[in-house]
Amino acid sequence: MLDLFDEPLPETGEDSVAVIEDLALRGEQGLNQMAHPRFFGWVLGGSAPVGVAADWLVSAWGQNAAFHGSSPTGAAIEEIAGRWLLDLLDLPRDAAVGFVTGGTVGNFTALAAARSAVLRRQGWDADADGLFGAPPVEVFIGKDAHTSVFAALGYLGMGRKRVHRVRTDQEGRMIAGDLARQMEDATGPSIVVAQAGQINTGAFDPFGDIVSIARAAGAWVHVDGAFGLWARAHRDYCSLTEGVETADSWSVDGHKWLQTPFDSGYAIVRDTAALQAAMKIDASYLPPQGQGERIPCFLVPELSRRARGIPTWAMIKSLGRMGVEALVARHCGIAQRIAERLAAADGVRVLNDVVLNQIIVSFGCLTVAAGDGKSATEAVITALRDKGEIFVSGGYWHGEWVMRISVICDATMPGDADVVASLILTAWAEVREAAIGQGR
Ligand SMILES: Cc1ncc(COP(=O)(O)O)c(C=O)c1O
Structure with missing residues (x-):
């Protein structure tokens, strides 16, 4: 693809329609079909057409949605979409919702608020004075937390490695007893990072226990719920998240279960003042805040920004509460069916308890490509x-x-469930036969 696009800086411009036609012709040769019904890679939503159309409007309107004064439409729609999200996810209705690019920045934004708040309680203003000389912030996090949280901790000067790693069980759930033991001596500013939806197993941490342990130590609890927090939209799956609503902040993605196009995520923080203290950008030349007006850029780490709330608004409007609920139920049902079919086959092990939409599987114990150390599963x-x-x-x-x-x-x-299971089992049969044929 690089070769296909590699050309010197154009000295003169070209006709705009020709530019777009050329872009489409060349660009389409290097796309992955991520919105395809049988795309199950990583954890990616399907960029549903209504969200894509709304996103076109966002660009076509050419708004800088930093302030209400700069784009009343952008700010107002964000405000309403934020309220709808809190309702759908059943989180505190007065929490602040910052519209960001995804789960990573959601974690970063919420953890910035957490860092600010726990240090302020110790009389230290980290937003003004930074971390040099500040009381050290202790971070407690499950061993199977998502990599983006460690990245966010790094960006925030709290260190990717300078954390207390809490033991987890076979599903990747934090073991509350180990958290309690590790927090016994925690008296300084501290943050606990929990998880709703482990990236591999889809498992949920025991939030009720985690929050009570953290509260006893005066710690802030942040929840990374990039996809798993959407379980709250369905009554049958909501119990998996019990107690999560008592945390202090949450990060969730729109470009996962809500099917918005990329990029879309939310940093939700109970204490609006803490989020604003960490994020606010202000200057006399910028539009003032009118009574009751939402100022999007006070809640996120950006000044100039697209009106990110609009595709979220459109997705929720088109799906409704019942549509989101149905999506969650459908996907979890499909995952169950695929897992059942795979687990029943010879030489196939489903390794997780399929409580949500994630399945992890391993195949046989044959080393197909000698030396790669990855076994038949990779084959x-x-x-x-x-x-x-x-x-x-x-x-x-x-x-x-x-x-x-x-x-x-x-x-x-x-x-799709049975088709997918059959395709996987056929591939496994072929790999096994080829390996047996080669005497492995
Ligand atoms: C549990 C979890 N947290 C965080 C992220 C990061 O989200 P994003 O890729 O939207 O930045 C992901 C992405 O898959 C995730 O699954």
């Missing part, structure tokens, strides 16, 4: 990708290379 993933009928990804889970199947695209229908 099945590669075989499936080569055939091009479905897309799954891989990753390490507790020391083992696994196939990851994430059911989260709105185009994926119940009828």
Whole structure:
């Protein structure tokens, strides 16, 4: 693709329609079909058409949605979409909702508020004075937390490695007893990071216990719920998240279960003042804040910004509460069915308790490509990708290379479950036969 686009800086311009036609012609040769019903890689929503159309309007309107004064439409729609999100996710209705680019920046933004707040309680203004000389902030986090949280801690000067790693169980859930033990001596400013939806297993931390342990130590509790927090939209899955609403902040993605186009995420913080203290950008030349007006850029780490709330508004408006609920139920049902079919097959192990939409699987114990250390599972993933009928990804889970199947695209229908299971099992049979043929 680089070769396809590699050309010297154009000295003169070209006709705009020709530019776009050329872009489409060349660009389409390097796309992944991420919005396809049988795309199960990583954890990616399906960029639903209504969200895409709303996103076109966002660009076509050419708004800088930093302030209400600069774009009343952008600010007002964000305000309403924020209220709808709090309702859908059943989180405190007076929490602040910052519209960001995704889960990583959601974690960063909420943890910035957390850092500010826990230090302010110790009489230290980190936003004004930075971290040099500040009382050290202790961060407690599950060993199986998502990599983006560690990145966010790094960006915030709290260190990717300078954390207390709390033990987890076989599903990646934080063990509350270990958190309690590790927090016994925590008297200074501290933050606990919990997780709703482990990236591989889809498992949920025990929020009720975590929050009570953290509260006893005066700690802030942040929850990374990029996709898992959407379980709250369905009555049957909501219990998985019990107690999560008592935390202090949450990060969630729109470009996962809500199916908005990329990029869309939310930093939700109970204490609006703490979020604003960490994020606010102000100057006399910028539009003033009128009575009751939302100022989007006071809640996120950007000044100039697109009106990110608009695709979220459009997705919620088109799905409604019942549509979101149905999406969650459908995807979890499909995941269950695929897992059942795979688990019943010879040589296939489903490694997680499929409580949500994530499945991890390993195949046999054959080392197909000697020396790569990854086992037959990688060979099945590669075989499936080569055939091009479905897309799954891989990753390490507790020391083992696994196939990851994430059911989260709105185009994926119940009828896909058996087709997908059969395709995977056929690929596994071929890999096994080839390996036996080669005497492995
Ligand atoms: C649990 C979890 N947290 C955070 C993220 C990061 O989100 P994003 O890729 O939107 O930045 C992901 C992405 O898959 C995730 O699954």
